[in-house]
Amino acid sequence: MRNLLKRFNGVMLIFSLSLLVMLTTSCRDAKLKVAIESANKQCPVKMGEFGKITSIVYDGRNVIYTFNVDEIYTNIKALKEQPENLKSSMAIMFQNPNKEVKTLLDLIVKCNAGLQMVYVGKNSGDKVECELTAGELNEAINANINSSKSDLIKLETQIKMANLQFPLKASEEITIEKMELSNEAVIYLCSVDEKACNIDLIEENHETVKQGIVDELSNKTDQPTQLFIKYCTDCNRNIVYRYIGNQSGTQYDVVVTVPELKELLKNK
DSSP states (O other), rough: OOHHHHHHHHHHOOOOOHHHHHHHHHHHHHHHHHHHHHHHHTTEEEGGGGGEEEEEEEEESEEEEEEEOTTTTTTTHHTOOOOOHHHHHHHHHHOOOOHHHHHHHHHHHHTOOOEEEEEEEETTTTTEEEEEHHHHHHHHOOOOOOOOHHHHHHHHHHHHTTTTTSSSESSHHHHEEEEESSEEEEEEEEETTTTTTOTHHHHHHHHHHHHHHHHHEEEEEHHHHHHHHHHHHHOOOOEEEEEEEEETOOEEEEEOOOOHHHHHHHHH
16 A cells, blocks of 8 residues: 555655646746747837838747848848858857847747748848757857857857848949958948049048948847947957048048947947
8 A cells, every 4th residue: 555655745746847847848938929929029120221121920840030121221032042051150159149149049949949031032032941940049149158258259140141131222322342350340241333533532532431331330239230230349459441442443442440339339
């Protein structure tokens, strides 16, 4: 009889633990659903020139962010051709998240859910998807990387992904060819059509050109641009626009310094 009671108590303990796990899991799922439903009510969320977040949903397997992106600034075809780079950049961007973001990501992981990003071209309707499993997401948010190194990796990743979009026409006379990272700055390499614009005019109108760049950065209040500026300041990198004549090869730099970038962030 004692052995029977022992076995019964053992079975009841296992049953109780199983029920507790089920209830806890159910509670987590419910919590995640409420959080995502609340976030989805804020959509659409504008992301500046990049486009907008049109929906955030939890389908029981993944938390899915859907973006409607402006194809002038986002080359869907290039992203499709670089799935591993896209996935790698997504994982890197979640390293060392702030407290609020980490709380949500931890909840997603505890629900054994993944995170999926869906980018849809505004005009073409073309689509590219990128997914991190719960394990990959957990690895990303708990990566043992110091903050300064993480910021530099994130900046390098942003530049790498941006270069998939270039060359890009900034105006009739100027084309941004690519971005580079040096020990001192993030550099935009800009080709100037000298048939349409004398590159010497850029030097002669330095203050006006610089103010135009500062105003442009200041007017971009979307999160990707703000994060980019923050990573530049955290990594102590100026932003340099290097104008290069397409015929003469003459070049002229317009520099927005780290202190000036910090002022832009202060005003947000």
